[in-house]
Amino acid sequence: MCGRYQTPDEKEIRPGDTALVYTAQGTEHMCWGISSIDKKLIINARSETAAEKPLFRQAMKTGRAYIEASAFFEWDGHKRCHAFTTPDQAKIYLAALYIQAQDGQKRFAILTQPAQENAKGIHPRMPCFLPSEEYRHLWLYNNELAPALLNELQPLQIERIQREAEQISLFNE
Numbered sequence: 001m002c003g004r005y006q007t008p009d010e011k012e013i014r015p016g017d018t019a020l021v022y023t024a025q026g027t028e029h030m031c032w033g034i035s036s037i038d039k040k041l042i043i044n045a046r047s048e049t050a051a052e053k054p055l056f057r058q059a060m061k062t063g064r065a066y067i068e069a070s071a072f073f074e075w076d077g078h079k080r081c082h083a084f085t086t087p088d089q090a091k092i093y094l095a096a097l098y099i100q101a102q103d104g105q106k107r108f109a110i111l112t113q114p115a116q117e118n119a120k121g122i123h124p125r126m127p128c129f130l131p132s133e134e135y136r137h138l139w140l141y142n143n144e145l146a147p148a149l150l151n152e153l154q155p156l157q158i159e160r161i162q163r164e165a166e167q168i169s170l171f172n173e
Contacts, residue, residue: 059097074123095128
């Protein structure tokens with residue numbers, strides 16, 4: 001799961017916030033979170049099953065996107081926040097899907113995969129990373145290879161960094 005992330009300019013993005021999203025058509029500001037049929041805000045989609053889910057089936061074909069971040073945040077069972085980034089704190093690119101919601105607004109969800117060993121103790125899932133410009137290009141533009149690409153992604157080397165503030169709620173209050 002990805003409950004929050006930080007942009008390269010150090011803005012923290014929470015579910016429900018508007019953020020910059022990269023699509024095949026360019027960049028757009030979209031709202032993070034897609035409303036499900038039962039009105040729950042879906043902020044993540046499992047990469048292994050997103051293509052099969054009615055909410056994401058069309059987005060896997062025509063709504064692939066990615067988010068530029070410098071870190072992502074996960075919470076443990078004690079509601080303690082943990083930040084993850086690359087060892088050199090370079091930009092990371094998170095695979096996402098977007099849809100045009102019934103209200104006309106474009107909304108996105110971040111794709112997740114099973115967590116790497118060094119993050120499993122915090123949370124069993126983590127975002128899918130697009131590690132290079134080539135992967136980002138294939139993800140956005142290649143309809144045949146994009147779904148399989150998620151299964152081929154190699155783990156990005158991440159490390160936990162010290163987080164000063166603890167978080168109680170994932171959502172704006």
